[in-house]
Amino acid sequence: MSASAAVETETSATPPVDTDVVIETRNLGKIYRDFWGRKKVSALKALDIEVKKGEIFGLLGPNGSGKSTTIKLIQGLLFPTSGRAFVFGKDARDVTKNERIGYLPEESYLYKFLNAEETLDFYGRLFDMPAELRRERSDQLIKMVGLHQARRRQLREYSKGMTRRIGLAQALINEPDLLILDEPTTGMDPIGSREMKDLIIRLRDAGKTILLCSHQLADVQDVCDRVAILHQGELRELGRVDSLLKVRDVTEVHATGLSDASKQKIADLIRSEGGEVVSLDNPTTTMEELFLDIVQDNRPGGRPASP
Numbered sequence: 001m002s003a004s005a006a007v008e009t010e011t012s013a014t015p016p017v018d019t020d021v022v023i024e025t026r027n028l029g030k031i032y033r034d035f036w037g038r039k040k041v042s043a044l045k046a047l048d049i050e051v052k053k054g055e056i057f058g059l060l061g062p063n064g065s066g067k068s069t070t071i072k073l074i075q076g077l078l079f080p081t082s083g084r085a086f087v088f089g090k091d092a093r094d095v096t097k098n099e100r101i102g103y104l105p106e107e108s109y110l111y112k113f114l115n116a117e118e119t120l121d122f123y124g125r126l127f128d129m130p131a132e133l134r135r136e137r138s139d140q141l142i143k144m145v146g147l148h149q150a151r152r153r154q155l156r157e158y159s160k161g162m163t164r165r166i167g168l169a170q171a172l173i174n175e176p177d178l179l180i181l182d183e184p185t186t187g188m189d190p191i192g193s194r195e196m197k198d199l200i201i202r203l204r205d206a207g208k209t210i211l212l213c214s215h216q217l218a219d220v221q222d223v224c225d226r227v228a229i230l231h232q233g234e235l236r237e238l239g240r241v242d243s244l245l246k247v248r249d250v251t252e253v254h255a256t257g258l259s260d261a262s263k264q265k266i267a268d269l270i271r272s273e274g275g276e277v278v279s280l281d282n283p284t285t286t287m288e289e290l291f292l293d294i295v296q297d298n299r300p301g302g303r304p305a306s307p
């Protein structure tokens with residue numbers, strides 16, 4: 001091994017000292033090989049990210065950009081070809097860290113012939129939770145995800161949105177500190193999707209750290225504090241959502257009750273100050289807001305309970 005390779009390995013092997021860092025990847029890379037050990041796909045290249053305690057961190061990228069590979073490496077389900085991943089200061093391959101992680105995979109993996117209560121009881125047993133605690137926790141989680149009316153129905157009768165909700169409840173059964181959510185709003189209608197997003201924000205506010213993978217860019221924009229954008233296995237952008245999306249050098253003013261004459265005066269003032277009026281118009285709402293305004297009050301059942 002060369003001197004520089006030895007230094008690189010040593011640096012990447014030292015666990016992080018900052019206890020506010022929940023996930024850290026250093027030079028993390030993965031090459032998938034074929035049956036004969038030949039390089040097939042370089043799925044992830046030298047990823048360096050830190051996910052801080054109490055934040056919602058979004059992992060974005062087109063199909064095949066390396067998101068699932070990253071999630072699997074972080075959970076220790078795959079071994080890296082280069083670099084390291086740490087979770088709660090432990091190497092990602094250390095299975096003891098998984099007790100503090102809740103995972104909602106993209107595909108449903110739940111037993112279709114169990115109902116919601118039985119499902120949560122089953123997962124509670126896997127964590128060695130006593131019967132009384134399992135009952136209490138299942139009850140609380142079923143209410144939280146808004147499935148109380150369907151708690152005794154078998155999961156094979158559930159819609160896609162209901163399946164995502166029970167999946168989230170399952171991911172929370174062990175009261176994890178870190179939640180990894182892969183496409184949490186897949187198959188949900190706009191109301192369900194808004195409720196899921198509100199729930200994710202409330203979980204963050206309750207102190208949980210959340211790593212969220214999604215193709216729904218509007219969802220990511222609504223809930224994430226920071227995002228990493230991957231493309232062809234490489235990190236292309238990393239930063240706070242608000243600052244990445246800020247359009248520099250454009251000033252936005254919202255006002256009500258202005259007459260046409262007042263608007264004209266404002267436009268003149270902008271010009272006299274050397275500015276250019278890009279638009280002076282009524283803002284549009286989003287299709288999501290419009291849809292929710294129309295249907296929200298008419299939907300059966302209440303909103304899900306708080307975490």
Ligand SMILES: Nc1ncnc2c1ncn2[C@@H]1O[C@H](COP(=O)(O)OP(=O)(O)OP(=O)(O)O)[C@@H](O)[C@H]1O
Nearest residue numbers: 032040041043061062063064065066067068069070
């Ligand atoms: N087990 C595997 N063997 C070989 N190549 C793989 C394997 N798993 C993933 N890949 C390849 O690695 C690359 C990254 O895949 P990955 O599943 O991590 O992407 P992704 O961003 O999660 O995609 P998607 O949005 O479609 O879920 C792709 O080119 C994929 O074909």
